[in-house]
Amino acid sequence: MNIANKANRLTPYVFMAPAAIILAVALLYPIGYMIYASFLDWSPSQRIGEADFVGLRNYVNLMHDAAFRESFWVTVKFAAVVVTLEMFIGVGLALLLDRNIKGMSFLRTIFILPMMIAPIVVGLMWRYMYHPTVGIFNRTLKDWGFEGIPWLSDSTWAFVAVVMADVWQWTPFIFILSLAAMQSLPRSALEAAEIDGASDMQKVIHIKLPLMLPVLIVTLMLRLIDAFKVLEVIMVLTNGGPGLSTEIVAMRIFRTAQEFQELGEAAAMSNTLLMVLMALTIGMFAYNKMQEGRAAKMQAMAAKGTA
Amino acid sequence: MSVQKETQNPLFYMLIVVLVVMSLGPILLMLATSFKTNVDVYDSSVSAFFFAPTLANYETVLCDVLWYEPSHVDYCDPTFGRALGNSLFVALVSTGLTLFMGCMAAYALVRFKFMGRGTVSMTTLLMRMVPPAVLLVPVFGIWTFQYGLDGTFTGIILVYTAMNLPFVIWILQSFIVQVPIQLEEAARMDGANPIQIFFLVVLPIIKPGLAAAAIFTFRIAWNEFLLGNALLDRNTRTVPVTIVNSITEYDINWGVIMATGMLLAIPPIIFTFVASKQIITGMTAGAVKG
Numbered sequence: 001m002n003i004a005n006k007a008n009r010l011t012p013y014v015f016m017a018p019a020a021i022i023l024a025v026a027l028l029y030p031i032g033y034m035i036y037a038s039f040l041d042w043s044p045s046q047r048i049g050e051a052d053f054v055g056l057r058n059y060v061n062l063m064h065d066a067a068f069r070e071s072f073w074v075t076v077k078f079a080a081v082v083v084t085l086e087m088f089i090g091v092g093l094a095l096l097l098d099r100n101i102k103g104m105s106f107l108r109t110i111f112i113l114p115m116m117i118a119p120i121v122v123g124l125m126w127r128y129m130y131h132p133t134v135g136i137f138n139r140t141l142k143d144w145g146f147e148g149i150p151w152l153s154d155s156t157w158a159f160v161a162v163v164m165a166d167v168w169q170w171t172p173f174i175f176i177l178s179l180a181a182m183q184s185l186p187r188s189a190l191e192a193a194e195i196d197g198a199s200d201m202q203k204v205i206h207i208k209l210p211l212m213l214p215v216l217i218v219t220l221m222l223r224l225i226d227a228f229k230v231l232e233v234i235m236v237l238t239n240g241g242p243g244l245s246t247e248i249v250a251m252r253i254f255r256t257a258q259e260f261q262e263l264g265e266a267a268a269m270s271n272t273l274l275m276v277l278m279a280l281t282i283g284m285f286a287y288n289k290m291q292e293g294r295a296a297k298m299q300a301m302a303a304k305g306t307a
Numbered sequence: 308m309s310v311q312k313e314t315q316n317p318l319f320y321m322l323i324v325v326l327v328v329m330s331l332g333p334i335l336l337m338l339a340t341s342f343k344t345n346v347d348v349y350d351s352s353v354s355a356f357f358f359a360p361t362l363a364n365y366e367t368v369l370c371d372v373l374w375y376e377p378s379h380v381d382y383c384d385p386t387f388g389r390a391l392g393n394s395l396f397v398a399l400v401s402t403g404l405t406l407f408m409g410c411m412a413a414y415a416l417v418r419f420k421f422m423g424r425g426t427v428s429m430t431t432l433l434m435r436m437v438p439p440a441v442l443l444v445p446v447f448g449i450w451t452f453q454y455g456l457d458g459t460f461t462g463i464i465l466v467y468t469a470m471n472l473p474f475v476i477w478i479l480q481s482f483i484v485q486v487p488i489q490l491e492e493a494a495r496m497d498g499a500n501p502i503q504i505f506f507l508v509v510l511p512i513i514k515p516g517l518a519a520a521a522i523f524t525f526r527i528a529w530n531e532f533l534l535g536n537a538l539l540d541r542n543t544r545t546v547p548v549t550i551v552n553s554i555t556e557y558d559i560n561w562g563v564i565m566a567t568g569m570l571l572a573i574p575p576i577i578f579t580f581v582a583s584k585q586i587i588t589g590m591t592a593g594a595v596k597g
Contacts, residue, residue, distance in 0.1 A: 011501040012419035019412035019472055026469030027434065030445035037444060096322065109583040110327055113334060116575040116586070118530035120547045121568040124554075125333040128340065128561055134349055136336060142351075172330065173590070180591045229438035232532050232547075236554065250440035254533065263444050270441040277436040285429060 031274075038267040051264065058268035067244060068252060068269065075248040078159075079227040082166045087220060089167070090174025095204055097175075098182050108179075111172035119169075123236025126165040127152070130237070155245035158238050162246050165233055170226070174219055181215035182208060214291050221284035228277055249273050334572070341365070341565040348561045364566035386549050387567055394545040394571075397460060397535075398528040401467040405524045406517060408468070409475035410483075414505055416476065417483045418491075434473035439533045442466070447537045458540035466538070467528040475520045478589055482516030483509065519585035522578050529574060546571045 038058055042051035062068050097104075114122065129136045130151035138148035151161045185208065193203050209216075231250040234240065240247030240255065247255075249269060257266040335356075340348065342360035347353045366373065371388030446466055447457075456462030486509055494504045510517070532547035539548060550567055579586065 012415040015411040015415035015505070019408040019476065022408060022465070022469050023472055026465045030442055030449055031437065033449060034441070034445035037448065093326070096319075105583070107323065107327070108587060109579060111330055112583060112586055112590075113576060113579055114330055116526060116579045117334070117572045118547055118575070120530070120532050120550055121337070121572050124550070124564060124568045125337045128565065129333060129336065134351065134561070139351060168330070168333065176587060177591055180587070225436045229440070231438070231440055236551065250438055253440045253443060257444050257447070258537070263448065267444045270444055273438065274441050277438070278433070281433055281436045
């Protein structure tokens with residue numbers, strides 16, 4: 001009896017143990033290690049114990065590193081542009097397509113394809129389409145009698161090119177989330193508006209969008225966090241070039257570690273990126289909590305009202 | 308749901324057609340190009356979609372695993388065939404491990420309540436935000452110098468499992484919460500121990516959740532490039548790594564590289580068509596339910 005009891009009390013720990021061990025060994029420890037490594041002068045041929053402790057030097061270097069500041073700016077610009085475009089197009093499409101039509105689920109299946117395919121492959125497809133002579137864009141332009149566009153070799157166009165690829169890949173994410181949110185809206189509010197004679201536009205602005213706002217904000221945050229992580233598509237398309245025009249921070253980390261072999265500096269960059277993302281995530285979590293709190297209060301008030 | 312009475316505007320259907328063409332277009336173009344000879348690719352008089360198709364590109368890629376020797380291949384490069392095998396192995400094993408550990412952990416978190424659900428979703432969100440690029444430096448350092456796992460399958464499977472665990476635990480939790488506790492109590496009355504209850508009662512019920520989690524995990528392990536590139540060596544490389552290595556600045560053999568890309572894209576595409584419902588559940592669970 002006693003042994004059985006003890007076994008039962010141990011059960012949760014037994015169930016947790018494998019996952020906890022893996023997470024500790026392969027996720028938490030590396031992240032902690034990276035924070036430590038960002039204070040070291042470290043090259044890949046050295047063990048970490050042999051690397052010299054240099055305090056904040058890597059961070060100071062970063063601050064003075066014009067290339068890093070540039071890539072930080074590119075990242076922010078990229079994330080802002082991409083997320084804004086995707087939110088507008090995605091939510092707009094969801095508003096337009098929120099009807100009972102046959103084949104909606106098939107449509108959704110088609111729309112999630114771009115997200116499921118490897119980013120590397122997405123990069124390949126778009127690189128082929130942007131090809132200066134054989135790419136479909138320039139071939140079409142030439143057929144119509146226009147000049148070809150230097151998609152990937154001009155710094156402004158290269159930025160446009162990576163933005164377009166990302167919008168193609170991720171707008172469906174926003175679309176699907178906002179469509180799901182829209183279809184779970186309370187029907188009563190919409191029907192009440194209909195009875196009061198609200199136009200479609202009024203319904204969208206005064207009822208649908210405000211009610212969807214919490215989900216839209218969470219969607220925006222999720223997408224924003226992911227936009228900071230984009231790397232492979234840009235790597236295949238432009239490899240950060242021409243110049244530094246499309247070199248986002250993730251790309252810079254990769255190159256600092258792989259090409260320049262400056263692991264300490266790459267760790268400091270990783271840390272900086274991590275802190276930005278941490279701030280975003282905590283902001284999102286706080287917002288969620290606030291919403292929950294408000295919903296609970298409203299419910300309590302409603303309960304009091306009926307009592 | 309009220310039935311729409313008004314007939315839809317023809318513009319509405321046009322919009323849908325345009326959207327479908329836009330999202331499928333690039334994929335179809337890749338598919339078409341993978342059947343094109345390199346000569347046709349560079350010949351601007353040949354249409355993008357209408358040309359004499361050939362399987363030669365796929366034969367070049369897969370020459371190592373084909374049962375016959377394609378006549379046009381002078382030298383068979385075994386890289387791609389081997390990489391496909393590696394990718395499959397790594398993705399399957401890490402998916403299996405992640406699911407196994409993830410469902411046990413999720414069950415413990417839900418049923419034994421020794422950590423709040425709030426803590427878990429917070430941790431999951433925090434983990435979700437960590438970009439692979441940030442893991443690059445520490446994982447490379449630790450795996451090479453401390454664990455001695457660089458270039459091994461064990462090493463890469465360990466990273467992928469750890470990367471996917473938080474999400475899997477999180478998504479499975481939401482399914483386990485819905486399992487009626489009475490079922491488990493009944494099984495306990497019949498003398499089942501916790502392990503039996505879990506494997507024989509709970510797991511069969513949460514199959515849809517397991518499917519969703521499996522697809523997400525497989526996809527990430529199958530598509531990942533960055534860490535694979537840092538950790539794997541010539542013999543253990545996965546497909547994304549070989550693709551990037553074979554892209555050169557000039558003179559890309561587009562037909563062959565598109566065939567490789569297609570082979571990499573096929574499993575996720577199949578999953579999407581088979582289980583789009585589960586995928587959408589997994590995607591929306593985070594944002595819509597909070």
